[in-house]
Amino acid sequence: MPEHFYGIRHHGPGSARAVLRALDEQRPDVLLIEGPPEADELVRWVTDERLEPPVALLGYAADDPRQAAYWPFAVFSPEWQAMRWAGAHRVPVRFFDLPYAYRLSHDEEAKRPERPADPIGELARAAGYDDPERWWEDMIEHRGAPAFEAIGEAMAAIRAEAEEDPEDLVREAYMRGVLREVRRSHDNVAVICGAWHVPALTAKVTAAHDTALLKGRKKTKVTFTWVPWTYGRLASWQGYGAGVRSPGWYHHLFTAPGEVVTRWLVAAAGVLRDEGVPTSSAHIIEAVRLTEALATLRGRPLAGLAELTEATRAVLCDGDELRVELIGRRLVVSERLGEIPDDMPAVPLARDLAAQQRSLRLKAEALERALDLDLRREIDLSRSRLLHRMRLLGIPWGEPLGGVGARGRSARSGGCAGCRSSRWRWWRRAATARPWPARPPPRSPRPPAPPRRWPR
Amino acid sequence: MTVMRPHAEQLFADELAALAAEDDRPRPPGWRLSPQAVVTYLLGDGGKITPKYVGPRRLMEVAVATLATDRALLLLGVPGTAKTWVSEHLAAAVSGDSTLLVQGTAGTAEEAIRYGWNYARLLAEGPSPAALVSSPVMRAMETGGIARVEELTRVPSDVQDTLITILSEKTLPIPELGGEVQAVKGFNIIATANDRDRGVNELSSALRRRFNTVVLPVPATADEEVDIVARRVAQLGRSLELPEVPPALEEIRRVVTVFRELRTGLTEDGRTKLKSPTGTLSTAEAISVITNGWALAAHFGDGTLRPRDVASGIVGAVVKDPTTDPVVWREYLETVVRERDGWSAFYRAARDA
Numbered sequence: 001m002p003e004h005f006y007g008i009r010h011h012g013p014g015s016a017r018a019v020l021r022a023l024d025e026q027r028p029d030v031l032l033i034e035g036p037p038e039a040d041e042l043v044r045w046v047t048d049e050r051l052e053p054p055v056a057l058l059g060y061a062a063d064d065p066r067q068a069a070y071w072p073f074a075v076f077s078p079e080w081q082a083m084r085w086a087g088a089h090r091v092p093v094r095f096f097d098l099p100y101a102y103r104l105s106h107d108e109e110a111k112r113p114e115r116p117a118d119p120i121g122e123l124a125r126a127a128g129y130d131d132p133e134r135w136w137e138d139m140i141e142h143r144g145a146p147a148f149e150a151i152g153e154a155m156a157a158i159r160a161e162a163e164e165d166p167e168d169l170v171r172e173a174y175m176r177g178v179l180r181e182v183r184r185s186h187d188n189v190a191v192i193c194g195a196w197h198v199p200a201l202t203a204k205v206t207a208a209h210d211t212a213l214l215k216g217r218k219k220t221k222v223t224f225t226w227v228p229w230t231y232g233r234l235a236s237w238q239g240y241g242a243g244v245r246s247p248g249w250y251h252h253l254f255t256a257p258g259e260v261v262t263r264w265l266v267a268a269a270g271v272l273r274d275e276g277v278p279t280s281s282a283h284i285i286e287a288v289r290l291t292e293a294l295a296t297l298r299g300r301p302l303a304g305l306a307e308l309t310e311a312t313r314a315v316l317c318d319g320d321e322l323r324v325e326l327i328g329r330r331l332v333v334s335e336r337l338g339e340i341p342d343d344m345p346a347v348p349l350a351r352d353l354a355a356q357q358r359s360l361r362l363k364a365e366a367l368e369r370a371l372d373l374d375l376r377r378e379i380d381l382s383r384s385r386l387l388h389r390m391r392l393l394g395i396p397w398g399e400p401l402g403g404v405g406a407r408g409r410s411a412r413s414g415g416c417a418g419c420r421s422s423r424w425r426w427w428r429r430a431a432t433a434r435p436w437p438a439r440p441p442p443r444s445p446r447p448p449a450p451p452r453r454w455p456r
Numbered sequence: 457m458t459v460m461r462p463h464a465e466q467l468f469a470d471e472l473a474a475l476a477a478e479d480d481r482p483r484p485p486g487w488r489l490s491p492q493a494v495v496t497y498l499l500g501d502g503g504k505i506t507p508k509y510v511g512p513r514r515l516m517e518v519a520v521a522t523l524a525t526d527r528a529l530l531l532l533g534v535p536g537t538a539k540t541w542v543s544e545h546l547a548a549a550v551s552g553d554s555t556l557l558v559q560g561t562a563g564t565a566e567e568a569i570r571y572g573w574n575y576a577r578l579l580a581e582g583p584s585p586a587a588l589v590s591s592p593v594m595r596a597m598e599t600g601g602i603a604r605v606e607e608l609t610r611v612p613s614d615v616q617d618t619l620i621t622i623l624s625e626k627t628l629p630i631p632e633l634g635g636e637v638q639a640v641k642g643f644n645i646i647a648t649a650n651d652r653d654r655g656v657n658e659l660s661s662a663l664r665r666r667f668n669t670v671v672l673p674v675p676a677t678a679d680e681e682v683d684i685v686a687r688r689v690a691q692l693g694r695s696l697e698l699p700e701v702p703p704a705l706e707e708i709r710r711v712v713t714v715f716r717e718l719r720t721g722l723t724e725d726g727r728t729k730l731k732s733p734t735g736t737l738s739t740a741e742a743i744s745v746i747t748n749g750w751a752l753a754a755h756f757g758d759g760t761l762r763p764r765d766v767a768s769g770i771v772g773a774v775v776k777d778p779t780t781d782p783v784v785w786r787e788y789l790e791t792v793v794r795e796r797d798g799w800s801a802f803y804r805a806a807r808d809a
Contacts (some may be wrong), residue, residue: 282665286527290668293521297491310518319532319669 002026002188005202006078007151007195009120011234011244013076013254014136018147019192023085028190030182031086033079034175034197035071035095039224043095046080047087050341053080054229054247059100062221067104072229074247076254082192096178096191098171100224102217115165116158119196123154131304133253138301156199170217172200173210180207225346228338235333248334249305261291261303264331268312271330272323279316287315305332356386370401461695463555464548471497471505472549484524486600486642487550491524494549498542508545509538510684515670516542522668523550523602528623528645530608530667536738537672539648540606546646547602556592560607569593569605569618570628583632593645594628600642608647609656616663619645623666675739678724681712684739689746696747699754704761707749710802711742711766714793718774718784723792730792731784735776745769767805 004026008015023031036059045051053075060068073080086093116122124135140147175193179201182189191201231247244250249264256263265287269279290311295303309324309332317323329335346354357363360383373380387398465472472488475497481490489497498516500507509516522529523546531539547554558568567573571594577587596603608616622628626639647667650656659667675681685708715737717723721730735741749765757765775781793803 278661280665286525286668289525290518290521290527293491293525294517297495297517297521297524299492306514310514314518314522314668314670318664319530319671321671 003183003191004028004148004189005152005191005193005198006148007155007198008078008192009118009132009136010079010194011072011074011077011247011250012120012133012136013250014133014140015120016076016078016081016254018136018140019078019082020085022148023082023190026188026190027089028091029188030186030190031082031091031093032096032178032182032189032191032193033082033093034097034193035079036097036100036224037095037178038100038222039071039095040093042224042226043083043093044087045226045341045344046083048341050339051226051344052339053077054231054234054336055226055338055340056229057224058227059222059224061104062223069100070227070229072234074229074231074234074251076250079192082190094178094182096175096182098174099219099222101219101222102214104220104222115162115168115196119155119158119194120151122158129300129304130306133250134300134302134304137253151195152198152202155195159196159199168197168200170213172197173205173213175201176205176210177207177214226340226344227346227350228340230338231334231336246305246332248330248332248336251334251336261308262288264308265291265312265316267331268308268316268327271327272316275326277323283316287311290315360386362386371398464544465552465554468497468506468508468545468548472552474504475549484642486640487524488552489549491520494520494546497549498545507687509542510680510687511538511673511675515672518668519546519670522670523644523646526644528647528667530664530669531646531648531672532651532669533672534674534738535650535653535736536740537674538739539650539672542672543604543606543646543648547604550644551601551642553601554604556596556601557604557606558592560605560609560611562610562612564611564615566615566618567591569611569615571630585633588630588633593622594637596645597622597626597628597637597639597643600640603643603645605645605647607650609649609651609659610653611657613657613660616657616659620663620666623663674719678709678712678716681716681739681742682709685712685742685746688743689750692743692747693750696751698747698751699759707761707763707766708742708746710763710799711745711770714770714788715742715773717792718788728792730788733774733776733781733784735773735781737773741773745773762805763799763802764805764808767802768809771806771809 004022006015006019006022008019036057038059039057042057053073056070056072058068058070060066075081083093085091118132120136121132124130124132127135127139129135129138140150175197179189179191193201231251234247235245252264252267253260262284265284268287269284272279288311291303291307294307294310295301298307300307309328312327313319313321313324317327342354360379362383371383373384375381375384387400390397391399475489475493479490479493481492483490487494495513495516496505498507498509498520499513519529519531519542529546531543533539544554547556558564567589569591571591572589574587574589577584581587590598593603593605595601605611605619622639623645626643628637628639630636649659675684682705686705689708713724717730718732719737721732722728723730745766746761746769748769749761752765753759753761771785774785789803789806793799793806
């Protein structure tokens with residue numbers, strides 16, 4: 001029975017494209033994706049146009065929302081693209097990783113060996129590339145190598161040398177169990193998981209061995225939902241997606257119809273023009289030429305983010321680091337925020353917050369903005385109250401900049417009686433304004449950070 | 457009578473020849489070496505080729521890629537960050553001639569950049585090509601070499617703008633003769649500019665656009681700076697034919713530490729804030745302080761580099777402005793140097809200097 005294993009690079013646009021091509025060719029009956037099985041019924045939302053990435057699966061203990069974890073997805077994540085493909089072709093999807101319920105109760109703080117968080121990135125670095133996605137494009141897409149077989153073999157070779165993480169072994173045991181179950185009912189199976197796991201899933205292991213590994217795990221009641229996410233969070237994530245320091249660039253690589261280098265530099269020039277720095281087409285032409293020249297000098301067939309950044313620095317920004325950082329923020333990371341439909345099941349607190357945001361017309365965005373509130377107006381007063389309440393809860397959604405009083409005296413904090421207006425610097429963050437602190441996803445090879453104390 | 461400071465292409469002739477012999481990569485028109493070989497020449501290969509520039513590799517790659525794409529190169533940075541040094545070596549490696557140099561000053565006139573006249577001939581025969589005196593830039597255009605313009609921002613703005621046509625159309629019109637000089641392939645300009653001084657004429661945006669800018673930073677870590685200083689001091693000592701003195705890495709490290717702490721305004725352990733003096737305290741100055749100290753030790757001392765040999769050099773480099781800098785130096789001496797282990801000899805010497 002045909003069974004295909006697609007070892008992907010998490011959040012890699014090259015992997016996403018390769019997966020789509022492979023799925024079109026294979027036409028599987030069922031799709032198994034690395035992820036928490038409790039989120040299976042949330043997969044149907046992926047085809048809903050109102051759920052716009054970047055979003056994340058949020059799983060939390062039902063009686064203690066402080067214990068939570070996130071599984072982020074961007075438009076260029078292979079898992080996301082696979083789910084959309086499955087939705088369009090009416091193929092059932094199952095998440096087949098170890099249930100989150102088992103992982104919550106388990107002590108994760110024990111010392112775990114470091115295994116490479118980004119094994120495909122390691123392969124790219126070994127080949128002399130510092131941009132793993134461009135390596136993938138060059139190796140696999142331009143040279144037409146049979147991608148996933150080669151990746152599987154490479155991973156087997158790397159894993160033979162590396163130390164095994166016990167958590168990985170338990171998860172892979174569960175995954176193999178699900179595989180056996182699915183094989184009984186379905187013929188044509190497609191498996192999408194991190195490349196690291198492919199050798200373990202294709203290995204011949206007995207069912208008894210796997211059940212033994214899974215013994216003794218306690219189950220906790222957990223709830224799952226979709227939440228909006230930002231590229232900024234994706235970039236600073238410490239979990240399995242480590243190595244995605246440039247989600248804006250990956251988004252560009254995935255969505256640009258062609259002329260990747262030119263379009264990127266045009267966007268960079270656009271960012272500078274928005275800030276009032278005159279940048280002409282001649283600048284862009286010269287920047288493109290320098291990018292290509294640098295790539296040739298370094299012996300790389302495709303110019304990557306490093307070459308683009310150097311060209312931006314030398315031509316568009318005149319060597320000014322400040323401008324380069326601006327482009328880094330706006331373009332390389334980019335401030336994209338995902339959206340979720342209104343009828344998404346959510347935690348009551350989050351629902352209440354969303355309702356209040358709507359009624360006060362304080363929309364959530366990932367930008368920073370200065371907001372002037374005139375406290376004599378009912379709506380601005382309510383907005384000020386909401387922002388103060390958020391601050392009390394420890395969510396710095398807005399920060400008071402100080403108000404100017406009616407008689408010209410300035411107040412230290414906005415909203416004092418007698419002041420006409422209060423000024424707020426207001427971060428329109430939504431996903432980051434979670435009413436509870438959360439730990440990074442348990443998949444991280446490094447021990448997660450301790451949760452923030454909830455103020456009582 | 458030998459020359460004090462040979463040009464880069466003479467000093468490193470054997471390295472350049474070795475690179476040219478093994479270089480089988482394509483060379484841009486007019487270049488002696490391929491771009492990759494030029495980068496190797498600048499950064500060294502750990503063996504026969506010594507490093508000329510110690511710093512991030514990507515800066516040299518951008519500089520060489522710029523020249524390879526016929527764009528002019530502008531090297532920026534505070535004084536003492538090897539801008540002129542890199543410009544000289546780049547010109548030597550690419551075209552084999554680093555002497556086509558225009559020194560920019562506040563009094564630089566158009567003749568230095570475009571062409572001048574042999575006035576006697578001009579008056580006798582009238583305008584003719586024989587009466588023309590070409591500038592280094594014009595000669596570079598005619599032969600396809602690299603012209604160097606130092607301190608471009610000190611040149612008056614109207615003279616700066618003569619470069620615009622040269623860089624965009626690669627021609628130098630000579631209205632008096634009704635003709636022009638067109639640049640041969642391989643021509644390029646490397647300019648250096650200082651962004652820290654007073655009396656600087658900012659480049660117009662039209663001119664700025666014709667350059668690719670590379671900012672050369674101060675060495676990032678103390679170890680890098682010590683490496684640069686030690687290497688250059690050894691080279692300079694050999695060329696000045698100073699008597700052999702055992703290399704005193706400790707003294708070099710001391711000078712570099714003093715300079716870095718005063719430059720950044722913070723001690724190395726990050727605990728004490730310091731005032732910075734008016735001078736730049738660059739790597740180049742550290743090199744000259746050590747070379748000075750070496751000469752003192754060799755000729756007037758006992759042949760070993762000691763704290764007292766470098767003390768007066770350091771004080772001279774730090775105290776540039778007689779009104780504010782002595783206070784800064786004394787504060788540094790009393791709060792930091794005095795408390796440090798193993799620096800007591802230096803403290804005493806500095807106090808007396």
